[in-house]
Amino acid sequence: MEKLIILITTDLTPESIRLLENDSGITAHFSGASPAEILTALPEVHAVITRDDVRIDAAFLDAAPHLQVIGRIGVDISNVDLEAATSRGIVVMNTPGVNAVAAGEHTIALMLALSRKLLPAHHSLLNGHWPPDKGQMLGIQLQGKVLGLIGLGRVGRVVAQRCLAFGMTVLAYDPYVDESHLDDGRVLLVGLKELLQRSDVISLHVPATRETREMVNAGIMAQMKPGVLLVNTAHSSVLDERAAAQALGSGQLGGVALDVYALKPDPDNPLIGYENVIHTPHIGDNTVEATQHLSLQIVQQVIDALRGTDYRNVVNMPLLPGVGYERIRPYLRLAEQMGLLLDSLSRHDIQQVAVEFRGEEVHGLVKPLVVALLKGLLQSVVSGEVNYINAPVLAAQRGIQVKQTKGLKTAHYTNLVSCQITLKDGEAIIMAGTLLDHQVPHIVQINQYRMNFVPEGHLLILGSYDRPGVIGRVGTLMAENDINIASWHTGRAEPGGQTLTILALDYPLPDAVLDALRQFDFVRHVRQLTIPD
DSSP states (O other): OOOEEEEEOSOOOHHHHHHHHTOTTEEEEEOTTOHHHHHHHGGGOSEEEEOSSSOBOHHHHHTOTTOOEEEESSSOOTTBOHHHHHHTTOEEEOOTTTTHHHHHHHHHHHHHHHHTTHHHHHHHHHTTOOSOOGGGGOOOOSTTOEEEEEOOSHHHHHHHHHHHHTTOEEEEEOTTOOGGGOSOTTSEEOOHHHHHHHOSEEEEOOOOOTTTTTOBOHHHHHTSOTTEEEEEOSOGGGBOHHHHHHHHHHTSEEEEEESSOSSOSSTTSTTTTOTTEEEOOSOTTOSHHHHHHHHHHHHHHHHHHHHTSOOOSBTTSOOOTTOOHHHHHHHHHHHHHHHHHHHHHOSSOEEEEEEEEESTTTTTOHHHHHHHHHHHHHTTTSSSOOOTTTHHHHHHHTTOEEEEOSOOOOOOOSSEEEEEEEETTSOEEEEEEEEETTTEEEEEEETTEEEEEOOOEEEEEEEEEOOTTHHHHHHHHHHHTTOOEEEEEEEESSTTSEEEEEEEESSOOOHHHHHHHHTSTTEEEEEEEEEOO
């Protein structure tokens, strides 16, 4: 079996390196961030583990034809062209939450350093000033002050809990968080305007998106309480640093602490040189504990994803946060098998896919199950690999409309996955499936035919007329050609009408036997396909 090659462009801990070295199916290539070494390795690699020191753009991906997984240490994925990776079916994963405690504690360290003027005090002693001029180092206490958190994700919640212990009032602005999901009722969700006007300290904890780019600009700073302390450990793009320098000069900001930089932290940076500005070189997650956990987690995530055993923290795959892949994998498999069967039954291109899900087990699984269904539908009609990452992109490129619906005329089961595809000639095909024992997929309906078969192995789909002797003549043909029938499932709309039969065979039928079967006067259509177990 071919070894999986993982390219490492960043530092890993000794424990995570041993995890790679002890896996006989893995070859780890350590290049660091050297462009020449990376370019040489890319044609053979199956996965990349990196930080923000390497730009993974379309050109990078074009040079890595076998790349399946990109593992990004930390939360930020702004160095990865997510759209290009998704269109190529490449899994992009990060490690959210692992460094939340480290980043949260660093945020509080910066708050304390600002509020107590620790750096001026340190430099005063360093420069030999004694006795100190305590008037120049007069700080403020955090107790009784109002903290405003812009963003209440994992790091924001760590900061909130620690600052509540300081006796601070904690306000938070986050349009994506509902009050019912708050861990502590003492954290007050407010509008942005109220937060700006009331806060003595403001800390930024939003991700880098188009919406958050320079969201803290001159206009926002003008609405803040004069003398407010501002901390940014989130992302460099969130803060307009030139506007922050002007606000410092006017006294609108009383101090700024930064761990991330939009403008290179050199003498040309407008915030360099202020006594009430603290700079740290992007070390928010740089603790022994966080480094160890981040390194081990990304290595294990990448290995699991390469082998298809688990997908955690994938940013371009529609799996639900907190829902284990093992739990939903049987339903993903069912949906994919349904897609393969529907494609086999289709005589024209698919124009529309309508899905309906019933039951507690499938509640909330719309996105992942639709993607699995599309993966199955497109397997035979798209050149190249189709997977859970690029299936929606490929469907959109082919003009396939996908919608959720209600009221499909399908069987009654506690948990049911139903789908109706509409072909470009107007024909519609309905299929429904479920799991038995929460694991084994069963197709229970195709159009008006009630069925009950496992969609795996070598399957023969036979449409016929309901006449006496069909089973005997088909069985005889199989016996004459030494074809063993593993199972036979027939559904009929009405006596004497049309039937649909699914035969599971030990081996696919040769073309000559298929042609002979088509010659029977009771046969309407015959198709066969193989669905891997």
